[in-house]
Amino acid sequence: AAGVIQSPRHLIKEKRETATLKCYPIPRHDTVYWYQQGPGQDPQFLISFYEKMQSDKGSIPDRFSAQQFSDYHSELNMSSLELGDSALYFCASSPEGQGTDGELFFGEGSRLTVL
Amino acid sequence: QQPVQSPQAVILREGEDAVINCSSSKALYSVHWYRQKHGEAPVFLMILLKGGEQKGHEKISASFNEKKQQSSLYLTASQLSYSGTYFCGTEDQGTDSWGKLQFGAGTQVVVTP
Numbered sequence: 001a002a003g004v005i006q007s008p009r010h011l012i013k014e015k016r017e018t019a020t021l022k023c024y025p026i027p028r029h030d031t032v033y034w035y036q037q038g039p040g041q042d043p044q045f046l047i048s049f050y051e052k053m054q055s056d057k058g059s060i061p062d063r064f065s066a067q068q069f070s071d072y073h074s075e076l077n078m079s080s081l082e083l084g085d086s087a088l089y090f091c092a093s094s095p096e097g098q099g100t101d102g103e104l105f106f107g108e109g110s111r112l113t114v115l
Numbered sequence: 116q117q118p119v120q121s122p123q124a125v126i127l128r129e130g131e132d133a134v135i136n137c138s139s140s141k142a143l144y145s146v147h148w149y150r151q152k153h154g155e156a157p158v159f160l161m162i163l164l165k166g167g168e169q170k171g172h173e174k175i176s177a178s179f180n181e182k183k184q185q186s187s188l189y190l191t192a193s194q195l196s197y198s199g200t201y202f203c204g205t206e207d208q209g210t211d212s213w214g215k216l217q218f219g220a221g222t223q224v225v226v227t228p
Contacts, residue, residue, distance in 0.1 A: 033216070042117075042202055042218040043157065056215045090156060100145065100206050100216045101164065106156035 002026050004107035006091050012113045013081050021076040021110045025093030031055070032074040033104060034066060035090040043090060049074055050099070078112075086114045116141045118205045120219035127193045127226045135222045137203030138185035146179050146186040147204035147216060150197075157202060160188075190224065198226045 005024040013019050025032050031050045035043035045058035049068035060066075063081075068074045078085060088111050092104040118139045125133050137146060145164050149157035161170045163179035163186060170177055174191040186205075190197055200223050204216040 035218075042220050045215055045217055048215070058215060058217070100147075102162060103159040104147070104204075104216065105159070108156050 004091055004093050004105050006089075006107035006110050008110060009108065010111050010113075012115065014115055015081055015083065017081050017114075018077065018079045019081060019112060020078070021089050021091075021112070023074045023076070023091030023093075023107060025072050025074070025091075026095075026105055028096055029093035029105070030072065030096045031094045031099055032068055032072070033092040033094075034060075034074070034076050035092065037088045037090060037109075038084075039087075046076070081112075081114045083114050086112055088112075116205075116207060117217050118146075118203055118219040120201075120203055120222050122222060123220070124223040124225070127190070127197075127224065129195060129226055129228055130192050133190045133193065133224065135188040135190070135201050135203075135224075136185060137187070137205070137219055138183070139205050139207070141184065142208040143179075143181065143184055143186075143205050144208045145206045146177070147206075148177055148186075148188050149202045149204065149218075150199045151202060151221075152199045160201075193224075193226045195226050195228065198224055200224070 033048040034046040037043045046060040048056045052068045066076045088109045092106045148160040151157040177188045179186045200221040202218045204218045
């Protein structure tokens with residue numbers, strides 16, 4: 001069965017650089033969620049999109065922006081990277097009309113390392 | 116509002132039982148439970164949507180006490196495969212919290228032979 005696809009799986013950047021992470025949800029999933037997980041920490045909710053519109057916002061820095069495109073894939077853009085941005089970034093999706101009333105399907109994550 | 120989980124960690128022998136608690140200071144709409152192995156994505160275990168609801172997944176079950184704003188996850192007759200970090204995720208009641216699932220700090224479970 002198709003799963004949530006995230007790319008790249010690993011990314012190394014220098015401070016002050018920019019990075020873009022991509023997420024391809026499971027077909028017929030209309031909601032995408034982004035989470036940031038630091039080492040040994042819980043996943044922190046960043047932002048979510050429903051039907052290509054931002055549906056909710058969590059602790060996402062102003063340096064970060066995201067959007068969901070017409071094909072439902074989403075991109076997380078991070079600028080002026082800081083050492084503290086090093087983390088595992090998870091994308092999750094949920095089926096049409098379900099939202100968080102059921103399972104969130106997580107991708108395998110994109111590990112960002114900022115040097 | 117991030118939920119509070121306890122304990123932070125638990126070590127079990129195969130076959131033993133454990134309880135993980137998750138509580139919130141806000142009225143909850145739903146509680147999710149996920150298990151994450153090191154370096155892997157969180158895997159969904161179950162969701163509880165109604166107060167008092169109990170659900171089960173093999174020998175892992177959970178309850179949701181809406182009045183106390185808390186949920187408990189029960190690991191029964193634990194197996195080696197139960198090792199991992201368990202996260203509860205909660206969604207507060209209220210339309211401004213729709214779709215915002217916030218996770219607790221996690222409970223690390225180690226099951227030994």
